[in-house]
Amino acid sequence: MKISAPKGTRDILPAEITRWQWVERAFAETCANYGYQEIRVPTFEYTELFERGVGDTTDVVTKEMYTFTDKGGRSLTLRPEGTAGVVRAYIENGMASLPSPVRLFYDITAFRYENVQKGRYREFHQFGAEAFGAEGPAVDAELIHLLQQYFARLGLKQTSLHINSIGCPVCRASYNELLRDYLRPHLGTLCETCNVRFEKNPLRVIDCKVERCQTVTKNAPALLDNLCSDCAEHFAGLQHHLKLLGIEPVIDRGIVRGLDYYTRTVFEFVSEHVGTQGTICGGGRYDGLVESIGGQPTPGIGFALGVERLLMELEAQKLELPQPPLLPLYLAPLPTTRDAAALLCARLRERGIGVATDLIGRSLKAQLKYAAKTASAVIVVGDTEVETGKAKLRNLSDGSETEINLNDLDNLAELLKK
């Protein structure tokens, strides 16, 4: 045991792969119901894409990227999130000429160099969806409804939807000045980080967790109350659509989001179980992103969902998760009938039946023990059975036996499918 998996990575073993496949499949099917099509984009991109797309002042870009130089001297980066790559693909492949809006979803691994803790890894999985070309709030509501339906399908409860609007560049700029004016007299009270935030992105001061910062910001003007009329109308429209769909959001002025590209609508699905990593899913609108990466001005909105966090939450809620299936049949030969069993096994597999037989010369007793753990039925293939063709199919869960004919494989295959 010399080499272990790198820090922040983990193996997903057969014992848990079934639940992964389950959430992946449910996500793909839910997206399909809403007209979202899957897109697969590269695991690494030119570093510049993330610097421009995610924002070169964000923690994700400045401190957490896996960046390297390849043998051709290019600076490449393992994707820290999915949106930038999808936007790049949208532009590069001329998808703007497709019928609008363009709806896409993805299922990816992403990479961030940061300290590991509960629900957070250096290589992690995200599901996401993006919609391009729709400006009005209806598409915002569509994505939120999609997520709500996905969670319902999985049986997930106790997650609440938090929404906010962080405005457009115009109203955010004027708000930032308003906020700075409010904060300036209190700079001495604010923590060190917040003094940096004051210059860089004063919005973030509001969600600082240091107590003395919170007392300062308690009466600070809220961005939500200082939106320009277009943004305010958009946010009101979103609430109207959500109400129409029967979704009740929590208006949360504290949602700010750490990625620079967000505009207007931002939202999170939050759980109470996962502790401080309670945000299972986060997303928002990014109306300026396509243009800043070099495309035509195009409104866009999307979300990313942390798959590890989703699975943790499903477990925390003690929901019944699918278990790895047992093999339908095990064939137990004796030393004299190994060839006959091997042939029978192959013939059944050719008919699409999941079946296994002994490969290592185990005793009959040991084979039955093995079968009890790995299969749901067993047939002992002995000399008598091979000669007469008559054998017993034993159900390993209740011990019941059924007479079968080893020469009538189609019939046996039918029986096993039940």
Place this chain on the structure above:
RNA sequence: GUGGGAUUAGCUCAGUUGGUUAGAGCGCCAGAUUGUGGCUCUGGAGGUCGUGGGUUCGAUUCCCAUAUCUCACCCCA
């Protein structure tokens, strides 16, 4: 980047006030009159006690460093 806890068999963990061949349960493999599983009994395989230094006659045990895991801050999914 900062701080707390941990690291002994595949897994969950004992243990030694520093002393010969380091233990248990589960799991795995095999056997209990050589054709019938789950229970029981018996036996077996499997460990450089995370790694590297130091103190000591002697270190799994004490000290230092380091790695990894884990939890939290920050940030994010």
